[in-house]
Amino acid sequence: MSAGVTVFRMVAGAAGLALLGQGVSLLRDVPGPGDVLVWLAGAVALHDALIAPLVLLIGRLLVRGGLRGPVRGALLVAGALTLVALPPLLRPGPRANPSVLPLDYPRNWLITLAAVAAVTVVYAAARAVRRARRRRMPAS
Amino acid sequence: MFRRGLPGGGMDVMRSRLLPPGFSGGLHDARTATVIGRWLGPAFAVCFVTGLISHVMQHPPGWLADGIPSRPVWGYRLTQGLHVASGIAAIPLLTAKLWAVYPRLFTWPPVRSVRHGLERLSVALLVAGAVFEVATGLLNIAQWYPWPFSFVPVHYAVAWLVTGALILHIAVKAPQIRDHWSRRSPGTLTLPAADGTDRRSLLTAVAAATGAVTLTTVGQSFTPLKDLALLAPRSPDHGPQGLPVNRTAAAAAVGTIRPERYRLTVTGPRSFTLTLDDLRTLPQHEARLPIACVEGWSKTAHWTGVRVADLLERANAPAHARVRVVSLQTRGGYRVSELGREHARDPLTLLALTLNGEELSPDHGYPVRLIAPNRPGALQTKWVGRLEVLS
Numbered sequence: 001m002s003a004g005v006t007v008f009r010m011v012a013g014a015a016g017l018a019l020l021g022q023g024v025s026l027l028r029d030v031p032g033p034g035d036v037l038v039w040l041a042g043a044v045a046l047h048d049a050l051i052a053p054l055v056l057l058i059g060r061l062l063v064r065g066g067l068r069g070p071v072r073g074a075l076l077v078a079g080a081l082t083l084v085a086l087p088p089l090l091r092p093g094p095r096a097n098p099s100v101l102p103l104d105y106p107r108n109w110l111i112t113l114a115a116v117a118a119v120t121v122v123y124a125a126a127r128a129v130r131r132a133r134r135r136r137m138p139a140s
Numbered sequence: 141m142f143r144r145g146l147p148g149g150g151m152d153v154m155r156s157r158l159l160p161p162g163f164s165g166g167l168h169d170a171r172t173a174t175v176i177g178r179w180l181g182p183a184f185a186v187c188f189v190t191g192l193i194s195h196v197m198q199h200p201p202g203w204l205a206d207g208i209p210s211r212p213v214w215g216y217r218l219t220q221g222l223h224v225a226s227g228i229a230a231i232p233l234l235t236a237k238l239w240a241v242y243p244r245l246f247t248w249p250p251v252r253s254v255r256h257g258l259e260r261l262s263v264a265l266l267v268a269g270a271v272f273e274v275a276t277g278l279l280n281i282a283q284w285y286p287w288p289f290s291f292v293p294v295h296y297a298v299a300w301l302v303t304g305a306l307i308l309h310i311a312v313k314a315p316q317i318r319d320h321w322s323r324r325s326p327g328t329l330t331l332p333a334a335d336g337t338d339r340r341s342l343l344t345a346v347a348a349a350t351g352a353v354t355l356t357t358v359g360q361s362f363t364p365l366k367d368l369a370l371l372a373p374r375s376p377d378h379g380p381q382g383l384p385v386n387r388t389a390a391a392a393a394v395g396t397i398r399p400e401r402y403r404l405t406v407t408g409p410r411s412f413t414l415t416l417d418d419l420r421t422l423p424q425h426e427a428r429l430p431i432a433c434v435e436g437w438s439k440t441a442h443w444t445g446v447r448v449a450d451l452l453e454r455a456n457a458p459a460h461a462r463v464r465v466v467s468l469q470t471r472g473g474y475r476v477s478e479l480g481r482e483h484a485r486d487p488l489t490l491l492a493l494t495l496n497g498e499e500l501s502p503d504h505g506y507p508v509r510l511i512a513p514n515r516p517g518a519l520q521t522k523w524v525g526r527l528e529v530l531s
Contacts, residue, residue, distance in 0.1 A: 005314055005315065005318065008311070009311045009312075009314050010311075012307050012308070012310055012311035013307075013311035013312070015304075015307050016305065016306070016307035016309070017308060018304065019300050019301075019303050019307060020262075020265070020300070020301060020304030020305055020308065021304070022300045022304070023269075023297055023298065023299070023301030023303075023304055024301065026293070026296065026297035026300060027294075027298070027301070029293075029297075030289065030290070030293050030294055030297055031289070031290070032289050035288045035289045036297075039272060039276075039287055039289075040268040040269065040272050040298070041268065043267075043268050043272040043275060044264065044267055044271065046271075047238060047267070047271055048242075048245060052238065052239065052242050055239060056239075068338075068341075069341055072341070072342070072345060073341065073342075073344065073345030073348060074345075076232070076236075076342075076345040076346065076348075077345065077348050077352050080231060080232035080235070080349035080350070080352060081349075081352055081356065081371065083232075083235070083353075084228060084231060084353045084356070084357060084371050085371045087281075087282035087284050087373070088282050088371065088373055091282050091283070091284040092284075095283070096386070096387075096388070096391065097379075097386075097391075097503070098378070099374065099375075099378045099379035099380075099384040099385050100283055100373065100374070100384075100386075101282060101283075101373050101374075102379075102384075103370070103372075103375055103378075105371065108356075108371060109370075109371065112352070112356055112371065
């Protein structure tokens with residue numbers, strides 16, 4: 001390993017530890033730090049024990065079904081849009097005023113999913129056409 | 141069964157076995173993790189720096205209180221818009237990154253040495269903090285608070301924790317990052333060449349997902365894209381007088397403010413009191429300034445009113461004086477805000493009487509509100525009843 005990388009690692013490591021320490025010290029001043037720890041651990045548990053296995057399972061089913069490429073991409077984009085849409089879709093209780101979450105989110109969420117599906121179909125069709133042409137016209 | 145490096149095999153779990161489970165599918169590799177990390181790192185960096193800016197502007201430490209600039213007028217709008225946009229962009233990036241490195245969770249044996257144990261602990265902190273920050277931020281902009289603690293100080297503290305753990309992580313992984321930096325890096329070349337196409341397809345999808353979540357939310361602050369902001373918690377056009385509101389007059393319990401009973405008190409070396417009619421007869425000035433909320437939405441509006449600098453002049457306030465702005469609201473936070481020297485003397489800092497050509501609506505602070513350039517929306521005090529010249 002070059003000396004440059006070693007120096008970088010030492011400096012970055014020290015800086016990282018310093019910032020970590022600042023974070024811990026700030027957390028100790030927060031009322032109810034125990035609650036924060038529960039939520040931090042909960043974040044990891046939720047991801048590692050639920051979200052990640054679910055995504056991997058869906059991926060496995062996809063590959064078994066022979067679906068990848070654009071379909072995988074479409075699911076990824078749709079999944080990301082859904083994650084971002086979840087708070088406006090699911091937030092319980094009254095809103096502070098009508099300008100908070102003012103849109104028709106179920107409708108908008110479906111519009112985004114439909115747009116993803118449409119783009120995917122167009123993309124896959126264009127790709128199929130391109131491939132078919134290439135097959136008809138072998139390398140000239 | 142499947143072969144390794146099968147095109148499109150990136151998302152499958154190959155040999156299923158429990159404890160530790162096996163992942164021989166492609167793309168759970170250092171190259172994929174490095175590329176996504178190269179995008180996620182800058183997103184987190186932007187989020188942290190803009191978050192610090194917001195924190196300092198809302199809680200300036202004593203030595204900085206007078207140093208906060210009042211220009212550019214769009215400063216806070218840009219930084220806080222970036223804060224929320226980079227946090228949202230981090231959602232697909234973080235998900236993809238965690239997917240790519242997930243098999244490492246099941247490293248066997250779990251701890252090989254003290255060093256290895258500490259490294260894994262720092263990664264656990266990084267994952268916990270990163271998911272926590274992104275999730276709490278996303279819920280906060282929807283004003284959803286399912287946790288028992290106070291959002292601002294915890295979100296701020298965990299930001300330091302995550303950034304520290306991230307820098308530490310980069311230090312630990314520096315050799316692997318360097319070995320997988322580009323397509324031709326030595327580490328990348330040792331990976332199955334057949335994975336290359338599949339990896340590009342996956343990374344294109346991750347980039348598309350990042351673009352999609354940005355495009356459908358960023359219009360809440362970047363108004364040219366407001367019609368695409370289908371999933372944003374705020375829409376720049378929704379709200380009284382075409383401007384969103386956070387705390388309403390009812391929530392602030394200001395009651396009905398009768399124009400003939402209203403008084404503005406200015407305390408200082410030469411204190412005085414003005415009626416609403418007095419304020420209306422003083423020289424009126426115009427300003428086009430944004431309301432830029434800490435929750436990420438923002439919109440420019442046209443304001444007219446009296447310059448705070450003119451009132452300070454009349455009160456014989458010293459040139460360097462800071463000013464405390466006190467609201468008539470009886471409930472809720474942000475009843476009082478302070479103007480540093482730069483903001484107090486800025487000719488664009490107004491006690492506004494009108495918004496987009498109309499008298500202020502009660503929810504926008506009737507009869508008088510503060511509007512100043514480069515300032516968090518929460519500090520644009522509404523229903524102003526008193527200005528106090530400080531020192």
